[in-house]
Structure formats: C-alpha cells, structure tokens
Amino acid sequence: xxxxxxxxxxxxxxxxxxxxxxxxxxxxxxxxxxxxxxxxxxxxxxxxxxxxxxxxxxxxxxxxxxxxxxxxxxxxxxxxxxxxxxxxxxxxxxxxxxxxxxxxxxxxxxxxxxxxxxxxxxxxxxxxxxxxxxxxxxxxxxxxxxxxxxxxxxxxxxxxxxxxxxxxxxxxxxxxxxxxxxxxxxxxxxxxxxxxxxxxxxxxxxxxxxxxxxxxxxxxxxxxxxxxxxxxxxxxxxxxxxxxxxxxxxxxxxxxxxxxxxxxxxxxxxxxxxxxxxxxxxxxxxxxxxxxxxxxxxxxxxxxxxxxxxxxxxxxxxxxxxxxxxxxxxxxxxxxxxxxxxxxxxxxxxxxxxxxxxxxxxxxxxxxxxxxxxxxxxxxxxxxxxxxxxxxxxxxxxxxxxxxxxxxxxxxxxxxxxxxxxxxxxxxxxxxxxxxxxxxxxxxxxxxxxxxxxxxxxxxxxxxxxxxxxxxxxxxxxxxxxxxxxxxxxxxxxxxxxxxxxxxxxxxxxxxxxxxxxxxxxxxxxxxxxxxxxxxxxxxxxxxxxxxxxxxxxxxxxxxxxxxxxxxxxxxxxxxxxxxxxxxxxxxxxxxxxxxxxxxxxxxxxxxxxxxxxxxxxxxxxxxxxxxxxxxx
Ligand SMILES: [Cu+2]
Numbered sequence: 001x002x003x004x005x006x007x008x009x010x011x012x013x014x015x016x017x018x019x020x021x022x023x024x025x026x027x028x029x030x031x032x033x034x035x036x037x038x039x040x041x042x043x044x045x046x047x048x049x050x051x052x053x054x055x056x057x058x059x060x061x062x063x064x065x066x067x068x069x070x071x072x073x074x075x076x077x078x079x080x081x082x083x084x085x086x087x088x089x090x091x092x093x094x095x096x097x098x099x100x101x102x103x104x105x106x107x108x109x110x111x112x113x114x115x116x117x118x119x120x121x122x123x124x125x126x127x128x129x130x131x132x133x134x135x136x137x138x139x140x141x142x143x144x145x146x147x148x149x150x151x152x153x154x155x156x157x158x159x160x161x162x163x164x165x166x167x168x169x170x171x172x173x174x175x176x177x178x179x180x181x182x183x184x185x186x187x188x189x190x191x192x193x194x195x196x197x198x199x200x201x202x203x204x205x206x207x208x209x210x211x212x213x214x215x216x217x218x219x220x221x222x223x224x225x226x227x228x229x230x231x232x233x234x235x236x237x238x239x240x241x242x243x244x245x246x247x248x249x250x251x252x253x254x255x256x257x258x259x260x261x262x263x264x265x266x267x268x269x270x271x272x273x274x275x276x277x278x279x280x281x282x283x284x285x286x287x288x289x290x291x292x293x294x295x296x297x298x299x300x301x302x303x304x305x306x307x308x309x310x311x312x313x314x315x316x317x318x319x320x321x322x323x324x325x326x327x328x329x330x331x332x333x334x335x336x337x338x339x340x341x342x343x344x345x346x347x348x349x350x351x352x353x354x355x356x357x358x359x360x361x362x363x364x365x366x367x368x369x370x371x372x373x374x375x376x377x378x379x380x381x382x383x384x385x386x387x388x389x390x391x392x393x394x395x396x397x398x399x400x401x402x403x404x405x406x407x408x409x410x411x412x413x414x415x416x417x418x419x420x421x422x423x424x425x426x427x428x429x430x431x432x433x434x435x436x437x438x439x440x441x442x443x444x445x446x447x448x449x450x451x452x453x454x455x456x457x458x459x460x461x462x463x464x465x466x467x468x469x470x471x472x473x474x475x476x477x478x479x480x481x482x483x484x485x486x487x488x489x490x491x492x493x494x495x496x497x498x499x500x501x502x503x504x505x506x507x508x509x510x511x512x513x514x515x516x517x518x519x520x521x522x523x524x525x526x527x528x529x530x531x532x533x534x535x536x537x538x539x540x541x542x543x544x545x546x547x548x549x550x551x552x553x554x555x556x557x558x559x560x561x562x563x564x565x566x567x568x569x570x571x572x573x574x575x576x577x578x579x580x581x582x583x584x585x586x587x588x589x590x591x592x593x594x595x596x597x598x599x600x601x602x603x604x605x606x607x608x609x610x611x612x613x614x615x616x617x618x619x620x621x622x623x624x625x626x627x628x629x630x631x632x633x
Contacts, residue, residue: 078099108120120135214349259317328359429475
C-alpha cells in the first residue's frame with residue numbers, strides 16, 4: 001500500500017515538473033535567451049523608440065528597444081548646453097526665463113486612437129506648462145503656458161484619439177482667482193481646475209479651449225476615452241477629504257475618492273456659446289451653472305492611474321490603498337447619466353453611484369498604480385507595494401493570469417503602444433522608483449531603474465535592467481517605422497529673417513549700439529571671422545549653417561561668456577552677446593565638425609566706447625570668393 005502511494009506521488013511530481021518545464025519552454029513567442037532577445041547587432045536598429053520623461057531634469061530621454069540603449073536626450077524645460085538649447089534667442093524666449101520643469105507624462109499624438117508619429121507632448125507639472133516636440137527633428141517647438149488658474153499640471157497631457165485636445169488638471173488647489181485668504185478656508189475659498197487645450201490639426205499649435213472649476217480635490221492622472229467613449233476624458237483625484245495639512249493621513253480617510261469624466265465636446269460648445277466666465281484671461285465654466293459637461297464616479301482609496309482599455313469600453317482605476325483595480329463600464333456610465341441616477345453632487349458636479357457604473361473588481365495585489373494593455377485582451381497593472389506587475393484578463397472571469405517581480409517599487413509602467421486602440425503586445429517597461437543595489441554604487445543617490453519585460457508569451461519574462469538618469473515617471477513606446485526624422489533642414493526652406501545663403505551676404509551692420517553679425521558657418525570657416533565693435537554694444541550673431549550633409553552641426557561659442565549655441569545643417573540661429581571688455585575676444589566652433597574643426601575660430605575686436613567703427617563691415621573679398629567657390633562645389 002505504502003509503495004503504491006510513493007509511486008503515485010512520484011508520478012504526480014514528475015508530471016508537474018514536466019508540465020512546468022513545458023510552460024517555461026513555450027514561455028516566449030521568439031526563441032532564444034533573454035540576452036539574445038535584447039541583442040541588436042552593431043549597425044542594426046531597434047524596433048521601437050521609447051520616450052521617457054526626465055522628471056525634474058525637465059527633458060525627454062529617447063531609448064531604443066529591445067536593446068534598451070539611450071539614444072539621445074531632448075531638452076524641453078531645461079537649458080542644455082550640449083546642443084545650445086536655451087542659449088540662442090528663440091529657445092531662450094520659449095523657456096521664458098525658467099531653467100527647470102518637472103516633466104512627468106509623455107503623450108504621443110494620435111490619429112484614430114493610434115500613435116501617428118507626428119508630435120510628442122510633455123507636461124511641466126510645476127510650471128503648468130505643456131511642450132510639443134516635433135518628431136520630424138526631435139526638437140521642442142512650443143511651450144504652452146503657464147496655463148492660467150492652474151496650480152501644477154500633473155494630470156497632463158494625455159491626448160485624445162485624434163489629438164483634438166491635450167489636458168491639464170491641477171494637482172494642488174488655490175483660490176481661483178488667486179487672492180488673499182487663509183489656508184484654513186481651503187474648503188470654502190480654494191478650487192481645482194481642469195483645462196482642455198486645443199491642438200491645431202495641421203501644425204500642432206496649442207491654445208486654451210476651456211477650463212472647468214472643480215472642488216479643491218488633488219487631480220492626479222488622466223486618460224482619453226476611445227471608440228464608444230471617444231469624446232470623454234477621465235481624471236482621477238485624491239484628497240476628496242479637502243485636507244490642507246498632514247495629507248498623508250487626512251487625505252486617506254474617505255472610502256471613496258473620484259474619477260471625473262469630462263465631455264470635452266460639450267465643454268467646448270458651452271465656451272463657444274458664451275457660457276464661460278473670464279478668470280485670469282481664461283474661459284472658466286462652473287459646473288453648477290453649465291450642466292452635462294462633467295460627472296464624478298466614486299473610486300476607492302486615493303486612485304492614481306485611470307486607463308481606458310483598447311476597445312474603449314472599460315475605464316480601469318487603481319486605488320493606491322486598495323488591493324483591487326476597479327473596472328467601470330462606459331455603457332453603464334452612460335445609462336446612469338440617462339436615468340439621472342445621481343447620489344448628490346460635489347461643487348455642482350453630479351456624483352454617480354459606484355455600484356451603478358462598476359463592471360468588475362480585479363484583485364491584483366497591493367498598491368496598484370497604473371495599467372496598460374496588450375493585443376490579446378490582457379491588462380498589466382503596476383503594484384508599487386508588492387514590487388510586481390500583475391497581468392489580468394479584461395473580461396470575465398476578470399482573473400489575474402500572471403505576476404512578475406520587479407526591482408523595486410514600480411511606479412508607472414508602459415506597454416508597447418499600450419494605451420492605444422491597437423497595442424502591439426510585445427514589451428512592457430517597468431519604471432521602478434528604487435534600484436537599491438542593482439547597479440555599481442555611485443554614492444547616496446542611486447540611478448533610477450527600468451526593466452524590459454517580454455509579454456509575447458503566456459508568461460511575462462524579465463529581459464533586461466537598464467539604469468536611467470533622474471527621473472522617468474512615465475514613458476511611451478512607438479514602432480520605429482512610424483517615425484521618419486529629417487537629416488538636414490533644406491536650405492531652400494530656411495525662412496529665418498536673419499538667414500544668409502551666399503558668401504556675398506556675410507556682413508556686420510551697426511545701428512546705434514546694436515550690431516548685427518550675419519555670418520555663415522561652413523567647414524571650416526566662420527565668415528566673417530573678424531568682428532569690430534565698441535564697448536557697450538549689443539551684438540547679435542546670426543549664424544547660418546549652410547551645410548547640407550548629415551550630422552554636420554557647427555557650434556558657436558564666445559569666450560568668457562555664457563553663450564553657446566549649436567546650428568544644424570540648414571539652420572539659422574541668433575545669439576546675443578554684450579561687448580563688455582575692451583580688447584580681443586575669440587569665438588570658436590564648439591561642436592566637432594571636421595579635421596580642421598580646431599581652426600574654426602574668429603576674433604572680436606572691442607574698441608573703447610565712441611571709437612570709430614564702420615557702419616557696415618564686410619569680410620575680405622578673398623575670403624568671400626573662397627567660400628563662394630566652396631559653396632559652388
Ligand atoms: Cu565647426
């Protein structure tokens with residue numbers, strides 16, 4: 001009898017081992033080890049671009065996947081001397097005197113709910129600004145804001161399916177309009193704001209569409225509806241308790257906080273019909289007076305992420321202090337509004353009943369923060385407290401299918417095209433808040449940690465760890481073939497008013513104390529390379545790079561000054577320099593360009609105030625003819 005039991009148990013154990021080996025063996029759609037899956041041969045390209053926000057570094061990191069290589073950094077809210085961003089007059093003006101931002105959530109432009117590869121939007125939370133990067137040249141082209149009345153844009157920008165709008169909702173609340181008051185009058189005198197920012201369909205230019213006044217909740221994250229829920233934007237909040245101190249305790253008291261659902265077409269219509277009040281220059285709608293533009297859906301326990309699934313039927317919200325994801329049905333939400341089944345209001349905004357809108361609760365684990373999707377009907381939720389990702393089925397029986405450990409304390413996660421109508425279902429990136437000892441120690445501040453996970457098979461597989469500089473919050477990942485960046489700016493299309501396109505146009509023009517230097521940069525000369533000015537002059541160097549070869553950018557830096565810029569092939573940039581010291585000041589090309597890069601330099605002669613300097617100076621005719629001949633070739 002005993003022998004029979006032993007034989008049976010042995011057989012069962014062997015069967016289980018065989019089964020588990022079988023699962024591991026078929027765990028990935030593509031064959032090979034983790035190392036083989038991330039290896040991109042020298043000279044070959046990655047399959048994806050990913051854009052990681054730089055947090056309080058104020059910029060965007062560009063990575064390639066699956067290799068997890070850092071390709072470049074796009075400066076956005078912070079000056080970057082490496083490419084002269086924030087040093088030339090145009091980018092300086094765009095930064096508006098600010099030298100940092102807190103960049104949280106990259107948002108790729110979409111057409112019909114899929115990334116179209118045109119633009120990338122990124123918020124500056126602290127400054128309530130949104131930047132647009134043109135993906136033709138990976139340059140920041142507009143910084144919109146500060147958005148009036150809005151104190152810190154955290155739930156931002158989360159574009160709509162045809163990039164009709166990007167959004168910004170206030171993380172903090174202040175009086176609107178801001179005025180003298182007492183902190184203790186928070187509940188009475190303070191307000192939150194949800195702003196809809198219009199995006200011009202042809203060139204992406206942002207402008208303010210509408211603002212909605214809300215109770216002083218702390219708005220947290222957002223996502224756009226799609227498919228049946230197109231036309232709505234969803235926002236989570238914490239602090240429905242209206243605490244104004246000790247928030248970590250006092251803002252965690254209520255069982256329920258909220259999702260706000262905004263009908264952005266109705267809100268815009270109300271503004272267009274003149275129903276808004278102008279506050280701080282912005283058209284502000286009061287939900288008490290303008291009905292049908294915003295509703296509240298209760299969500300347990302200080303939710304963070306709110307994520308609409310690819311079909312647009314479900315809205316998934318994660319209560320940070322809860323072990324479940326609440327999945328809401330858009331159809332039930334609509335039905336409850338139709339039936340006017342409200343449970344009172346907050347600040348004039350009708351509140352729906354949790355049970356009326358809820359479709360399912362998914363027991364994912366502790367500290368759910370953010371959810372993304374694949375192409376097989378699964379969702380992936382980051383679990384901050386468990387340091388895990390949970391994979392779960394969207395739809396009955398709403399079960400958790402798989403979990404994987406991450407290292408450590410994951411915040412956001414990002415799946416390949418995972419918030420679109422058509423996720424690619426290949427990768428998830430875990431954006432971990434703590435790396436602890438996963439990398440060589442560099443002192444008390446550790447690098448940020450991110451991890452590449454293969455989601456092609458039935459089980460998630462950790463492929464690679466890669467450190468990042470501070471501090472990616474969220475990221476988005478797009479198939480590489482969707483982007484077609486330019487390699488040079490065609491000279492013929494250079495419409496800069498200070499551009500010059502021939503050697504004969506190179507000149508220095510003086511009017512009063514203002515001196516304009518119209519210069520050319522071509523390997524390996526600046527023309528003119530002798531500049532004569534007077535002490536106290538305001539000198540504007542307009543440098544046109546006439547190169548039309550890939551990757552031949554020239555720098556322009558003036559000694560003993562804070563000025564440095566980079567001019568890419570076909571570009572014109574302008575830099576101001578004040579002639580303060582009598583004597584000679586050299587300038588040079590600060591970006592390596594050729595074998596004779598070291599010789600690419602020139603001199604400024606500064607004479608005392610009032611010394612006679614010609615109104616127009618031209619370079620030596622010999623130099624002009626040499627450059628003209630060079631340009632002919
Ligand atoms: Cu050069």
